[in-house]
Amino acid sequence: MSTFRSLIILAVMAGALVILAPGVPVVPKETTSPLVVGETFTIESQVLGETRRINIYVPPGRAESPDARLPVLYMPDGGTAEDFLHVMGLIQVSVGNGTMRPFLLVGIENTQRRRDLTGPTESPDDKKIAPRVGGSEAFRTFIRQELMPQVKARYRTTDEAAVMGESLAGLFVVETFLLEPDLFDTYIAFDPSLWWNDQKLVGGAAERLRARPKLAKTLYFASSNEPGLVRRAQRFAQVLTAAAPPGVRWHYEEMPTETHATIYHPAALRAFRAVFKPAK
Template sequence: MNNWFKILSLLAFSFFTLGKAQKKLTIGEKQTVFSKVLNENREVWVHLPKTYDDTTINPAKYPVIYLLDGENNFEYYAGLTDFIARTPYADIPECIVVGIKNTERTRDLTPTKSQKKSPVNPAVTLFADSGGSENFVKFIQEELKPFISKNYRAQEYSILVGHSFGGLFAINVLLAHPEYFNAYVANDPSLWWDNEVTISRTKDYLEKNKKFPAAKFLYVSQADNEEKQKNWNSDMTQAIEKFKGIVEKNGTLNYKHSFFEGETHGTVSYPGNYEALKFIFKGFRTDIKQLAKNPGSLETEYKTFSGKMNSEFNPSESYLNVILKFMKSNDFKESETYFINLKNKLYPKVK
């Protein structure tokens, strides 16, 4: 009897375990894009917003974040964007996140061919495969972006996010092709590269153009590298500070620099990316309680925000549903009527 009980218990446990195993939480999907520019397959990881497949609302388009070093950053970054985009406390709109996995990282992210010799063996050139960033950004702009737009509901607004060599890449794209993205994030960028060639390019850019393009954003984080008095960290710190001085003196770029005490080069991206998103989308959050008193302020605030971003943003249908629920549950009838009309205007029902 005891043996039969044990067998039945084991079968029951196995049944429930298998049942639970079928309910998976997924944060994204892998896609492969063949690049004619790079002559290779590139793997990208795509995270979609929580409302992307919500059949109770109209299909919407979302801003796209292109995240370099996808294999290192994708998992936490996807959760980060979902967390700070949750209503009614959203600091940013829901976004599609595209993590780009590396193949030849140094080749793709550096702007010039390295001539630096190994201190151990002068016959060896360090970073010998460097200098291919122009091809890589061409791949993103001409092949990856069209792929994302074709397969996903992508809004025109886009952000480029990089760390270290990726941060160096992001700043060089801003200088060479500022129109490619609306905002750029460079976490502890390797501006020491090739005798600070990017700093020289920044000076040349400003001498030629006098100012940065309107409505572009650049966020730079800097780590508190405890080893800054040793080896390359000292060069990195000095280069970032030089760049900061040039950009802040010019004063024409929507720019923020953050120094993170206690964070190293390897950890600074996490807090940096959080602060970067809040900086870029500053002004997006609205106060749902204030909307009860002044419902018209929602449209005014979004109009102001759209002007700042140089791109049209409207309150999402899911946020309007949250607002309507709040108005109804608190018996704000006039405000409820206002938001019903606004929802019908922005998201008319398909007959």
């Protein structure tokens, strides 16, 4: 998860995401009004056995017709104290200046991040990072069976869907691309934690890719200056070069001036411009 921290405080009020400036003297209530930047709702997940909060941003420039429909960008680490705000800002600016198509942003707020974003592991060291790990399959089921239908019911969307994440969320993105590629159309991962389970995901990637005669998907991934992450990302790029089936459009971006803590925001900007270009 990005270490980005906004200089604003968010409060959830009546289903809307509201921002309040910190450190500002209290003004009589009748002279102020909330600044609404999005919406929020909860899902009582039967799959995960818990309540999950979902944050939504509808960008400007969504076509002039009130019946216009938007593609959807799903984002783990999507809480207001996580990566939702800065990604929302990137979409707002990028759509406004015409460098990306408008997408409905769906931020999935974490409860047990390391449980949801990791697959099974045989590594004793991996199992030490949290009381529960290896829940990525259940998390995908939650997205597919519970979240996506809710989004389609609440908002006017197209069938196009993308997913984006960094670090463990990037691992989830790559794992989903390899294990259940039909869930999304576009996969975006930054500094994915491909070291998980002794790198077995990348180790088995070529066999999985070759088993698919054609795969019309888009994959964009980037790495920072973290040596261990770079090596594994480069190895994954080599696998894709050798084994990616026809139809896969993929790009690997090395960003050596960024650290693991800083890569998300600049990499997301590059990814949006590369894979979500407006139609000419």
